[in-house]
Amino acid sequence: MKRKTGWIIGAAVLAAVLVLGILLARRPTSSGGPEIRVGAVLPLTGPVSFLGESEQRGMQLAVAEINANGGILGRRLEIVFEDSRGQPADGAAAAQKLISTSGASFLITSMTGVSLAVKPIVAERAGVLQFVFAMDESIPANADNVFRIYPGIHEEGDMLLAHASTLKPKKVAIIFQENPAFQRLAQEVLTPGLRQMGATSVAAESFTGDDFAMIRNVMVRVRSMQPELIILIGYYNNMPALLRAVDESGLRQTSRILGVHDVAMAADRGQLTPALLEGVVVAVPSYTLNQQVSPVTHSFITAYRARFGGMPNYDAAFGYTTMKLLADAITRAGTTDPEQVQRTLRSFSQVETASGKISIGPDGNSRSTWVLARFQNGRLVAALDSAVANPPAAGSGER
Numbered sequence: 533m534k535r536k537t538g539w540i541i542g543a544a545v546l547a548a549v550l551v552l553g554i555l556l557a558r559r560p561t562s563s564g565g566p567e568i569r570v571g572a573v574l575p576l577t578g579p580v581s582f583l584g585e586s587e588q589r590g591m592q593l594a595v596a597e598i599n600a601n602g603g604i605l606g607r608r609l610e611i612v613f614e615d616s617r618g619q620p621a622d623g624a625a626a627a628q629k630l631i632s633t634s635g636a637s638f639l640i641t642s643m644t645g646v647s648l649a650v651k652p653i654v655a656e657r658a659g660v661l662q663f664v665f666a667m668d669e670s671i672p673a674n675a676d677n678v679f680r681i682y683p684g685i686h687e688e689g690d691m692l693l694a695h696a697s698t699l700k701p702k703k704v705a706i707i708f709q710e711n712p713a714f715q716r717l718a719q720e721v722l723t724p725g726l727r728q729m730g731a732t733s734v735a736a737e738s739f740t741g742d743d744f745a746m747i748r749n750v751m752v753r754v755r756s757m758q759p760e761l762i763i764l765i766g767y768y769n770n771m772p773a774l775l776r777a778v779d780e781s782g783l784r785q786t787s788r789i790l791g792v793h794d795v796a797m798a799a800d801r802g803q804l805t806p807a808l809l810e811g812v813v814v815a816v817p818s819y820t821l822n823q824q825v826s827p828v829t830h831s832f833i834t835a836y837r838a839r840f841g842g843m844p845n846y847d848a849a850f851g852y853t854t855m856k857l858l859a860d861a862i863t864r865a866g867t868t869d870p871e872q873v874q875r876t877l878r879s880f881s882q883v884e885t886a887s888g889k890i891s892i893g894p895d896g897n898s899r900s901t902w903v904l905a906r907f908q909n910g911r912l913v914a915a916l917d918s919a920v921a922n923p924p925a926a927g928s929g930e931r
Contacts, residue, residue, distance in 0.1 A: 567610040568603075568868055570595075570858070571630030572640040573650065575618035580643070582769070583847055587642055587665055588613060589840050590851025590886075594859075597835070604859050605866070611855075612636060620649035627653050631660055637868060638858060644668040644712055651678055661870050663854050665847070667713040672896030677870060679877060681854045681890070681898045683817060683846065685713055688792060689721035691815035691902045692763060695790055695915070697729050701760040705787075706736045707750055707774065709766035717792075718765055733757060739766075744773050751781040762787045768797035768845075775808040789813070796820055796905070796912055797845050806910030813915055817846055818888040818901040821914060832886035846887070853887040 572591060574584030591611055598609050612634045614626035623646030630636040631653070639654060641647040642665040654662040655675055664671050664680040667688075672678040696704070704726050708718040718736045726734045735757055737750045754762065762783060764774050771794060778784055793816040798804050819829045832852055836844040844852075857880065858873075865872040880892045888901045904915040 565607050567608040568638075568862070569634060569636045570609065570611045570638045570640065570855070571627070571634055571636030572611055572613050572642075573616045573623045573626045573630065573646060574613060574640075574642045575646075576613065576615040578617040578619075580618045580767075583665075584615075584642055586845050586847035587640075587851035589836070590844065590848035590853075591640070591855050593832075593836055593839060593848075594852045594855035598855065598859050604862050605868075609855075609859065616642070616646045618643055618646065620645040623647075624649040624653060631657055636660070637870070638663065640665070640854060642666070644671065647671055651675060654678065659870055661874060663858070665850060665854075667717075669897050675896070677874060679874075679892065679896045679898070681857060681892075682850055683793070683900060683902075684897060685717045685721055687900060687902055688815050689717050689725065691904055692722060692790055692792070693725040693729070695813055695815070695904050696726060696731075696761060696763075699761055699788060700729070701726075701731055701788075703733045703757055703759045704731050704735070704761045704763065705754040705757060705759040706734065706763045706765065707747075707754065708736065708738055709770055710738045710740050714765045718763075722763060733759075735759075739770075741770075744777070747773050747777045748780070751777045751783065755781050755783055759783075759787050762789050764789065764791040764795065766792070766794060768794040768801065768803070771795050771798040772803050772808070775804060775812070779808065784811075790815075793817065793820065793846060799907070799910075799912065800843050800845060806907075809907035809910060812907045814905055814907075814912070815902055816905050816912075817849075818903050819849060819886065820846070821903060821905055821912065826884055826888070828884050829886050829888070849887045853885040853890065856885060857883070857890070857892075 574587055575581055576584045595609050595611050603609055612630060614630055616623035616626055627639060627650040630639060637659060638661050640663045641650045644666040647664040647666050654660050654677060662678045665682045667683060667685045669684045669686060672680050706718045706722055708714040723734050723736055737754060739746045739750050766774060789812045791812055791814045793814055795812060795814045796816050799809055819825050833844060861873050861876040862868055865876040877892050878894055882889045882891055891899045905912045906915040
């Protein structure tokens with residue numbers, strides 16, 4: 533009887549241990565409660581999937597580091613990705629799913645069209661904050677729970693104009709890929725800015741995608757105006773065709789070439805030869821110049837290369853930065869309450885991040901530091917007129 537009783541007690545103890553083990557295995561990995569869930573709506577497939585893939589990698593790296601260091605307020609950070617394919621309707625459906633089904637309290641959206649489609653959905657949810665990767669500085673307008681953490685068209689445009697002001701050109705050709713943000717950069721920022729500084733002739737010519745025949749025809753029209761300065765605006769995958777067309781048209785011998793930061797991205801990816809790059813000046817976020825990076829940026833680059841290989845581009849940097857800023861805001865606020873988190877975010881000023889120093893204004897727009905750089909012998913170096921810009925985000929500006 534004693535043996536039977538002992539066996540029963542032993543079995544009960546074993547069962548209790550097993551149940552406790554199961555409960556421990558199922559509980560959150562941190563002691564502060566359930567995980568903090570972030571939803572990300574990115575273009576993971578389709579023609580602009582290169583944007584979403586880079587942003588996803590940056591966010592994954594940040595989440596891994598945050599959780600390895602104990603999470604946020606003792607709670608594990610979890611991120612759930614959905615594919616927008618770069619389409620507003622798909623992005624809106626993905627956002628609804630992340631909020632309603634996945635229970636995401638924080639939502640990240642990429643691209644202007646998708647972000648604008650998601651904004652009304654977020655406006656109806658008092659407990660959700662939206663973070664936007666897009667150049668359109670008007671997106672956060674009239675929405676306390678929407679933040680844009682990304683380069684803006686005025687930040688980039690002001691740096692391009694800063695270089696143009698040193699050249700004082702009379703004739704300028706702006707060549708841009710057709711999409712809303714690039715069009716606004718060309719027509720609403722650069723064209724009036726150039727005219728204000730004395731340019732007598734400013735022509736803005738557009739092209740579609742990588743249609744080389746169209747780009748070549750644009751260059752023929754540009755050559756007829758004999759510009760002293762040519763400004764190239766497009767995604768990094770447009771730059772090989774653009775710069776090759778510049779060379780074939782003979783414009784390199786007669787014009788200075790100025791470009792957006794996607795030129796540097798194309799160079800990082802090995803898509804441009806030193807000959808095509810030589811002498812080209814670009815406006816870039818300050819962290820692009822390796823010799824100027826902060827310890828925070830250096831640590832990010834090292835960790836990114838160790839995990840994914842290759843150099844991270846600015847999309848990866850902003851994906852990483854946004855997750856870190858969110859974690860910092862929640863930690864400072866001491867809560868995930870959206871009202872307190874958004875107030876904390878608006879107090880951020882000159883925060884050192886992987887994307888350089890960032891401030892967030894009362895309008896929900898981030899401001900980052902930009903510089904001018906020049907390609908010499910295939911390498912990007914600081915330009916002589918590399919004034920640092922950290923302008924107020926204003927106006928409106930698809931990226």
